[in-house]
Amino acid sequence: MKTETTIYQNTAEFKGFSKETLAKFDEIKNHFPAGKEKSAIIRMLHLAQSEIGWLSTEGMDEVAKMLNIQTIEVYEVATFYTMFHVNPVGKYVFEVCRTGPCMLVGSDKIIDYIQEKLNIKVGGTTADGAFTLKTVECLGACGYAPVLQCNYKFHENLTKEKVDELIDAYRSGIIEN
Amino acid sequence: MKVTIDDITIEVEAGTTILNAARKIGGEVVPPAMCFYSKLPGTGGKCRTCLVEVAAGSTADPRPMPKLVASCSTPVMDGMIVKNKTSERVHEGRSAVVEFLLINHPLDCPICDQAGECNLQDLGYEHGSVKTRYEEERRTFDPIDIGDKIKLHMNRCILCYRCVEVANQLTEKRVHGVLNRGEHAEISTFIEQAVDNEFSGNMIDVCPVGALTDRTFRFKSRVWFLKPMEAECDCKKCAGKVVLWMFGQEIYRVTGRKDQYGEIETIDDKTAWICNECRFDKKDLAKWKVTGPRVIDRHSVISQGKYETSITPSIKKIN
Amino acid sequence: MKNRKLLLENVHIPGIETFDVYRKNGGYRSVEKALNGMTPDEVVEEVKKSGLRGRGGAGFPTGMKWSFLAKPEGIPRYLVCNADESEPGTFKDRYLMEKIPHLLIEGMITSSYALGANTSYIYIRGEFMYILHILEKAIAEAYNKGFLGKNILGKGYDLDLFVVPGGGAYICGEETALLESLEGKRGNPRIKPPFPAVKGLWGCPTVVNNVESLAAVVPIINEGGDAYANVGIGRSTGTKLISACGNLVKPGVYEIEMGLSVEEFIYGDDYCQGIANNKKLKACVPGGSSVPILPHYLVTKTASGEDRLMSYESLAEGGFVSGSMLGSGGFIVFDEDQCIVRNTWNFTRFYAHESCGQCSPCREGTGWMEKVLHRLENGHGNIRDIDLLAEINKKIEGNTICPLGDAAAWPVAAAIRHFRDEFEWHVTNKDEAITRNYGLSKEPLIA
Numbered sequence: 014m015k016t017e018t019t020i021y022q023n024t025a026e027f028k029g030f031s032k033e034t035l036a037k038f039d040e041i042k043n044h045f046p047a048g049k050e051k052s053a054i055i056r057m058l059h060l061a062q063s064e065i066g067w068l069s070t071e072g073m074d075e076v077a078k079m080l081n082i083q084t085i086e087v088y089e090v091a092t093f094y095t096m097f098h099v100n101p102v103g104k105y106v107f108e109v110c111r112t113g114p115c116m117l118v119g120s121d122k123i124i125d126y127i128q129e130k131l132n133i134k135v136g137g138t139t140a141d142g143a144f145t146l147k148t149v150e151c152l153g154a155c156g157y158a159p160v161l162q163c164n165y166k167f168h169e170n171l172t173k174e175k176v177d178e179l180i181d182a183y184r185s186g187i188i189e190n
Numbered sequence: 191m192k193v194t195i196d197d198i199t200i201e202v203e204a205g206t207t208i209l210n211a212a213r214k215i216g217g218e219v220v221p222p223a224m225c226f227y228s229k230l231p232g233t234g235g236k237c238r239t240c241l242v243e244v245a246a247g248s249t250a251d252p253r254p255m256p257k258l259v260a261s262c263s264t265p266v267m268d269g270m271i272v273k274n275k276t277s278e279r280v281h282e283g284r285s286a287v288v289e290f291l292l293i294n295h296p297l298d299c300p301i302c303d304q305a306g307e308c309n310l311q312d313l314g315y316e317h318g319s320v321k322t323r324y325e326e327e328r329r330t331f332d333p334i335d336i337g338d339k340i341k342l343h344m345n346r347c348i349l350c351y352r353c354v355e356v357a358n359q360l361t362e363k364r365v366h367g368v369l370n371r372g373e374h375a376e377i378s379t380f381i382e383q384a385v386d387n388e389f390s391g392n393m394i395d396v397c398p399v400g401a402l403t404d405r406t407f408r409f410k411s412r413v414w415f416l417k418p419m420e421a422e423c424d425c426k427k428c429a430g431k432v433v434l435w436m437f438g439q440e441i442y443r444v445t446g447r448k449d450q451y452g453e454i455e456t457i458d459d460k461t462a463w464i465c466n467e468c469r470f471d472k473k474d475l476a477k478w479k480v481t482g483p484r485v486i487d488r489h490s491v492i493s494q495g496k497y498e499t500s501i502t503p504s505i506k507k508i509n
Numbered sequence: 510m511k512n513r514k515l516l517l518e519n520v521h522i523p524g525i526e527t528f529d530v531y532r533k534n535g536g537y538r539s540v541e542k543a544l545n546g547m548t549p550d551e552v553v554e555e556v557k558k559s560g561l562r563g564r565g566g567a568g569f570p571t572g573m574k575w576s577f578l579a580k581p582e583g584i585p586r587y588l589v590c591n592a593d594e595s596e597p598g599t600f601k602d603r604y605l606m607e608k609i610p611h612l613l614i615e616g617m618i619t620s621s622y623a624l625g626a627n628t629s630y631i632y633i634r635g636e637f638m639y640i641l642h643i644l645e646k647a648i649a650e651a652y653n654k655g656f657l658g659k660n661i662l663g664k665g666y667d668l669d670l671f672v673v674p675g676g677g678a679y680i681c682g683e684e685t686a687l688l689e690s691l692e693g694k695r696g697n698p699r700i701k702p703p704f705p706a707v708k709g710l711w712g713c714p715t716v717v718n719n720v721e722s723l724a725a726v727v728p729i730i731n732e733g734g735d736a737y738a739n740v741g742i743g744r745s746t747g748t749k750l751i752s753a754c755g756n757l758v759k760p761g762v763y764e765i766e767m768g769l770s771v772e773e774f775i776y777g778d779d780y781c782q783g784i785a786n787n788k789k790l791k792a793c794v795p796g797g798s799s800v801p802i803l804p805h806y807l808v809t810k811t812a813s814g815e816d817r818l819m820s821y822e823s824l825a826e827g828g829f830v831s832g833s834m835l836g837s838g839g840f841i842v843f844d845e846d847q848c849i850v851r852n853t854w855n856f857t858r859f860y861a862h863e864s865c866g867q868c869s870p871c872r873e874g875t876g877w878m879e880k881v882l883h884r885l886e887n888g889h890g891n892i893r894d895i896d897l898l899a900e901i902n903k904k905i906e907g908n909t910i911c912p913l914g915d916a917a918a919w920p921v922a923a924a925i926r927h928f929r930d931e932f933e934w935h936v937t938n939k940d941e942a943i944t945r946n947y948g949l950s951k952e953p954l955i956a
Contacts, residue, residue, distance in 0.1 A: 055675060085364055089368060097677070150597075234700070238909070375872065
C-alpha cells in the first residue's frame with residue numbers, strides 16, 4: 014500500500030555514491046565472513062539514505078549490485094524497516110514517538126503542535142522541502158518523553174517552546190544534519 | 191521412530207515432520223496446509239492452519255507441549271502422540287486461523303477463477319462460521335501489473351510465500367517478493383515490472399488462493415464446467431506432462447498435475463513443474479497427446495458436480 | 510533496604526566512557542581473571558551459580574542458555590548481543606551503552622571466551638546510531654589496548670567484535686528475527702526448533718543475550734557467582750536496571766537490588782519520588798508494554814495483601830489474574846487522568862504496526878484488535894466489542910510463530926480484566942468518553 018505523502022521532488026540526479034561512502038561500504042562488508050556480506054545491507058542502506066536524502070530505487074539498485082544480490086532483496090529489506098524512506102522526504106525528517114509512555118506525557122499535543130506550526134499533516138512535507146513530519150513507534154527514550162528523532166539525533170523532553178526552538182535551529186542551520 | 195496421530199501409529203524416518211507422517215497415514219488425520227509445500231523447501235510454518243496438539247512429546251519426555259504446534263515444521267520424536275481431528279483445541283485453533291484469514295479476504299468467490307479449487311474456500315467450508323464478526327473495512331491494495339500472463343490480485347493473498355520460493359528455486363531471477371510488513375505486507379515487484387521467466391507460471395499452480403491466476407484463462411469458465419484430461423507433449427524445457435482443462439474440443443487452460451494436497455506430482459522422481467510455453471501458449475489440441483481423463487479427488491465444491499460420476503470407476507484413483 | 514549497585518556504580522565518574530578511566534576504576538578485571546586462571550567452562554559455571562536470569566524480558570537463566578550451546582567440531586560459534594531495545598517503556602540498555610560502553614564490551618569479551626566464540630556482534634537498533642558510534646570508538650580502544658583482536662592478553666584467545674545496526678523494527682528484539690536481520694534479511698522470526706543454540710547465525714550455534722545480562726557477567730566473574738547470588742531475593746538474584754517512565758516526578762534509569770518494594774520505588778526519595786503533579790496512581794505496567802497492567806490497588810500490594818516487591822516472583826504473584834511480570838523492567842506509571850482504553854488502543858496499535866506480517870493470527874489479529882479498540886476509544890463502540898476483543902485475544906495467544914502475538918494479546922486481556930467498567934463506560938457514555946477520562950476505577954469487593 015502506498016502511504017500518503019506530499020512528494021518533495023529531490024531534484025538532484027543520482028550519479029553514484031561518493032568515494033567516502035563507497036569506502037565505508039567496503040569496510041562494513043569486512044565485518045562479516047566471506048560469503049556473508051549481505052549482512053552489511055542495513056548499514057549500507059543507512060549510509061545510502063544519508064547521502065541521497067531518501068532511498069531512491071537507483072540507490073537501492075546500486076547497493077544490490079555491490080552486494081551481488083537481486084534488487085528485490087534490497088526492496089524487501091528497505092520496506093520492512095521503518096527508518097528507511099522509500100519515498101522522497103524533506104531535508105529534516107521529524108519522527109515523533111507516539112507510543113504509550115510518550116502519549117502519557119503529551120506526545121499527541123506535540124504532534125498536533127508541529128502539524129500546526131509547519132502547516133503539514135503527519136506524513137507530509139513542507140512546501141520548501143525542509144521538513145517532513147512522521148510519527149514512529151517507541152524510540153526507547155521513554156524516560157525523557159515526549160521525544161522526536163531527526164536524522165539520527167534525539168530531541169527529548171519536548172515542549173511547545175522546545176519545538177519552536179528546534180525548528181528555528183534547523184532552519185537557521187544551527188543544528189547540522 | 192514411532193508416532194501416533196489420532197490413535198493411528200506409524201513408523202517413520204527420523205526428521206520426518208508431523209504433517210508428512212500424517213500424509214503417510216492419509217485420510218482424515220492429515221492437517222490442512224496453506225503455506226507448506228513439500229516440493230518447495232523452506233516453505234511452511236506461516237499460515238498456522240496445520241496446527242496440531244502434541245499430547246506427548248516423546249517416549250523419553252512424555253510431557254505434552256503447552257502450545258499447539260505447526261505440524262508442517264515440527265519433526266516427530268519417537269513415541270510422540272499427536273492429536274489432530276481428535277482434539278478440541280486443534281479445532282478451535284484452526285477455526286481461529288480461518289477466521290483471521292477471512293476477515294480481510296474479499297468475498298469475490300463468484301468472480302474468482304480459483305473458486306472450486308481454492309484451499310481457503312475448502313477451509314472456510316469446514317471451519318468457518320456463517321457470519322463474520324468483522325465490522326471494519328476490508329484491507330485493499332493498489333493493483334499492480336506483473337505481466338500479460340499472470341494476474342496478481344493482492345487483496346486475495348494470504349501471504350504463504352510459496353510463489354516467492356517458486357521464483358527462488360525454479361527461476362534464475364526473482365523480481366517479486368514480500369514488501370512492507372504487518373497487515374500491509376504484500377507481494378509486489380516494488381517498481382512495476384513483469385514477472386517473466388520460463389517457469390514463473392508455476393506461481394499460479396502453487397498459489398493456494400486466487401491471488402495468482404492465469405490471464406489466458408481469466409473469466410473464461412468456472413473450473414467445474416471443464417473436463418480435466420491428462421496430456422503430454424515433447425517439451426525441451428519441462429516434462430510436458432500436464433492437465434488440459436477442456437470444454438468440448440477446446441483447451442481452456444493448462445495446469446500442472448496436482449495431487450490431493452494440491453501439490454505438483456512427482457513424475458520419474460522429479461517434480462513435474464511445467465514451463466510457461468506449455469501453460470500459456472499451447473492451447474491447440476493438436477500439440478498434445480491426450481492420455482486419458484484426470485480424476486480430481488477433492489472434497490470441495492469442484493467435485494460436487496460431475497467429476498466423480500462422470501469418470502469410469504475403473505480408472506485408478508490417484509491417492 | 511541497602512541498595513547495592515553492580516553495574517552503574519561508576520557511571521557518574523567523569524570520562525568513564527573512555528578506556529583509561531574505565532580501566533583505572535577496575536575495568537577489564539573480569540577479562541584478566543577469566544583468561545588468566547579460568548577455563549571457559551569455569552566461567553559458564555560461575556554464571557550458572559549466580560542465578561542470573563535474562564534481562565531482556567523472558568527471564569530465562571543465562572547460564573542454562575549458555576550450556577545449551579552446541580559445540581560441533583570445526584564450526585564457528587557466535588555470541589550476539591541483543592541491543593535492539595524497543596519494548597515501550599524500556600530505555601535501560603541505551604543508558605548503559607551510552608554512559609559506560611566498556612562495561613558491555615568487557616562483558617562480551619568474557620562471555621565470548623566462555624562460549625568459545627571468536628567473532629561476536631552487537632545488534633543495536635538503528636535509531637541508536639549515535640550509540641553505535643560510541644560503541645565503535647570504545648571497541649577501537651579495546652583493540653588498541655590488546656583486549657580485542659588476536660592473542661588477547663597473550664593467552665592465545667582471539668576475538669573480533671562488531672556493531673551492526675537495525676533499521677527500525679521492534680520484532681528484531683526477538684532473537685531469531687534479530688538473527689535474520691543480522692543476516693541482512695527482513696526481520697521475520699524463524700520457526701523453532703531448531704533453536705539458535707543449535708542453528709543460529711548463518712546456521713552456526715549462537716547465543717543471543719541482552720545488553721544488561723552481558724554487562725552483569727562482569728560483576729559475576731569479578732566477585733564470583735555465589736556473591737552475586739547473595740544480592741537480591743530468592744531466585745531473583747543480583748540487581749536490575751529499571752527504566753521508569755510515565756507520570757512520575759523523577760523518571761529515569763535506576764539500578765535496584767531485586768527485592769526492593771514497589772512502594773519504595775515509586776514513592777521513595779532515592780527513586781521516582783511519587784506521581785507527578787500531585788496526582789494519584791491509577792495503574793502501572795511494571796515490565797514493558799507486553800506485560801499485564803496492574804490497577805492501583807494491585808501495584809504496591811498483592812491480592813493477598815503482601816508487599817509487592819521488584820522481583821520476578823513478586824511481580825508475577827497472582828498469575829495473570831492479579832499479577833504481572835518483571836519483563837524488561839520498563840516501569841510505566843499512569844496517573845488518575847489517564848484513559849486505559851486509549852492506552853490499550855495505543856499499545857495495540859504499536860503491536861499491529863510492529864507485526865512482521867508473516868503468520869496469519871498476528872498479522873490479521875493485531876490489526877483487528879487495533880480497529881475495534883480505536884472504535885471503542887472514539888465513541889463508536891458496542892458493548893459486544895469488549896467480549897469480541899477478549900475472544901480475538903484468545904485466538905491469537907499461543908497460535909503464532911513468535912511471542913509478539915502473546916505480547917499483543919496480554920495487555921488487552923489484562924486491561925479488560927481490571928478495567929472492564931471503564932471499557933463499558935466508553936460504550937454507554939459515548940460523548941463523554943471523547944471529551945473526558947473515566948478517572949480511577951473502583952476497587953473490586955474481594956470477599
